[in-house]
Amino acid sequence: MTTFNPALLATDPPPVMEARRWIEHAQFPADRPLLNLSQAAPADPPPQPLRQAMADIVLTDTAAHLYGPVLGLPELRARVATDWSHAYVGTVRPDQVAITSGCNQAFTATISVLAGAGDNVILPIPFYFNHKMWLDMAGIDARLLETDAALLPDPEAAAALIDDRTRAIVLVSPNNPGGVEYPAEILAAFRDLARARGLALIVDETYRDFDARDGAPHDLFTDPDWDDVLIQLYSFSKAYRLTGHRVGAICASPAHLAQVEKWLDSVTICPNGLGQRAALWGMENLGDWLAGERREILARRAAMDAGFAAQSDWKVLGCGAYFAYVQHPFDAPSDVVAKALVDRASLLLLPGTMFGPTVAQGGSGRAEATLRIAYANADAAGIATLFDRLAAVTETGL
Structure with missing residues (x-):
C-alpha cells in the first residue's frame, strides 16, 4: 500500500x-x-499593450524560451533594485534581488533557507493560508500571534513567543486576509526585535502597489544594514495581471540569495522567461x-x-x-x-x-x-x- x-x-x-x-x-x-x-x-x-509586447517577445526573443539564470533576468533584478531604491528612499542593489516563480515560491524558498523541521516561525493571525500550509508541510511549527481589534500585531507579544528554535517573524502588509496596512513604526519595532534576537523579519508586500498611503509605507530600506535582518517578498502578479505567468521577487542579502539559488535550482531551475520579460516591460511602460x-x-x-x-x-x-x-x-x-x-x-x-x-x-x-x-x-x-x-x-x- x-x-x-x-x-x-x-x-x-x-x-x-x-x-x-x-x-x-x-x-x-x-x-x-x-x-x-x-x-x-x-x-x-494583462492590459492590451502588455499582451502585445508579450506576443512580440514570444515571436522575436529566442532567449525567452530557454533556461535563464536561476536568480532571474539581470535586467529585471536591476530594475527592481532601482525602483525600490527610489520608492523606499533607500539603497537596494541588484545582487540583493532575486526573481522567483511567484511570491508563494519566494516565501517557500526563503523559509527553506531559514528553517527546518522542529524549528518555528511566528505568524500573526489571521494568517495567509499558504504561509501556514508550507510551514505545516515542512514540519516547522507556526507560532500564532494574536492581533488586536484592528488586526495589528504587537512586537512585545511576539517577543514572548520566541525561543531558541525560532527562526523568523512573518508580516504581510497590506495584509492578506485582513486588508490592514501596518504602520511604519510597527514594522520598525518588529525589525528591531528580530535584529536583537537574531531572527529574520520577512515582510510580504504582495499588495504594496495598492497601499492607500502616499510615499514609502515604511523606512526599513533606509537602514544601511537592512539586509542583515529584512527579507522582503513581492509579486508582479497583482500589479500587471500576470497571475498565470508566476513572477515574484525576494529582496535580501546576497548570502541569503546564494542559498535560495540552491533551492530554486532544484525546483524550477529558473523563473518563467516570458513572465519575467513581461514584468520588466510593465515596469518600464505601465506606470500611469x-x-x-x-x-x-x-x-x-x-x-x-x-x-x-x-x-x-x-x-x-x-x-x-x-x-x-x-x-x-x-x-x-x-x-x-x-x-x-x-x-x-x-x-x-x-x-x-x-x-x-x-x-x-x-x-x-x-x-x-x-x-x-x-x-x-x-x-x-x-x-x-x-x-x-x-x-x-x-x-x-x-
Missing part, C-alpha cells in the same frame, strides 16, 4: 480549491448569478496604467467602507488592498455561514476558519466569527450587488 508524508496529510487542503468545490455542482438562479469574491487575483488579463489601477482599487475600498457603514449588523475589522475582513452577524461558525451564503445569496466568500485556529484548536473565536471578502474582483455594480444580497440574507437569516 502506498504511504504518504504524514506532514502533508496533516496539512489543510488549499482553501480556494476547497471553496470552488462548494460551487462545482451548484445551480444559480438566472436573476442571481454567482458573485465570486473568494480569490485574491485579478479577473482580467498602474496608477490608474491603484485609484480603482481605492475607489472600491471606499465603496466597501460606505456599504458596511450602512449595514450595522456587520462589523469591518480591516479593509484595504484587495480585502475586507468582516465579522458576520449570524449565530453559526463562519465555515457554515460561507457555505450557506452560496445557497442563499449566490455569494462565494472565504470563512475565517481558513485563516486562523478555531476555538477547538485553541483560537479566540475570531475565526468562527469572520469572513474574507476579496472585493478587488468586483466593480462598482458588483459591490452594490454584494451589499444588496448581504442585506437580504441578514434580514431573513440563514
Whole structure:
C-alpha cells in the first residue's frame, strides 16, 4: 500500500480549491448569478499593450524560451533594485534581488533557507493560508500571534513567543486576509526585535502597489544594514495581471540569495522567461496604467467602507488592498455561514476558519466569527450587488 508524508496529510487542503468545490455542482438562479469574491487575483488579463509586447517577445526573443539564470533576468533584478531604491528612499542593489516563480515560491524558498523541521516561525493571525500550509508541510511549527481589534500585531507579544528554535517573524502588509496596512513604526519595532534576537523579519508586500498611503509605507530600506535582518517578498502578479505567468521577487542579502539559488535550482531551475520579460516591460511602460489601477482599487475600498457603514449588523475589522475582513452577524461558525451564503445569496466568500485556529484548536473565536471578502474582483455594480444580497440574507437569516 502506498504511504504518504504524514506532514502533508496533516496539512489543510488549499482553501480556494476547497471553496470552488462548494460551487462545482451548484445551480444559480438566472436573476442571481454567482458573485465570486473568494480569490485574491485579478479577473482580467494583462492590459492590451502588455499582451502585445508579450506576443512580440514570444515571436522575436529566442532567449525567452530557454533556461535563464536561476536568480532571474539581470535586467529585471536591476530594475527592481532601482525602483525600490527610489520608492523606499533607500539603497537596494541588484545582487540583493532575486526573481522567483511567484511570491508563494519566494516565501517557500526563503523559509527553506531559514528553517527546518522542529524549528518555528511566528505568524500573526489571521494568517495567509499558504504561509501556514508550507510551514505545516515542512514540519516547522507556526507560532500564532494574536492581533488586536484592528488586526495589528504587537512586537512585545511576539517577543514572548520566541525561543531558541525560532527562526523568523512573518508580516504581510497590506495584509492578506485582513486588508490592514501596518504602520511604519510597527514594522520598525518588529525589525528591531528580530535584529536583537537574531531572527529574520520577512515582510510580504504582495499588495504594496495598492497601499492607500502616499510615499514609502515604511523606512526599513533606509537602514544601511537592512539586509542583515529584512527579507522582503513581492509579486508582479497583482500589479500587471500576470497571475498565470508566476513572477515574484525576494529582496535580501546576497548570502541569503546564494542559498535560495540552491533551492530554486532544484525546483524550477529558473523563473518563467516570458513572465519575467513581461514584468520588466510593465515596469518600464505601465506606470500611469498602474496608477490608474491603484485609484480603482481605492475607489472600491471606499465603496466597501460606505456599504458596511450602512449595514450595522456587520462589523469591518480591516479593509484595504484587495480585502475586507468582516465579522458576520449570524449565530453559526463562519465555515457554515460561507457555505450557506452560496445557497442563499449566490455569494462565494472565504470563512475565517481558513485563516486562523478555531476555538477547538485553541483560537479566540475570531475565526468562527469572520469572513474574507476579496472585493478587488468586483466593480462598482458588483459591490452594490454584494451589499444588496448581504442585506437580504441578514434580514431573513440563514
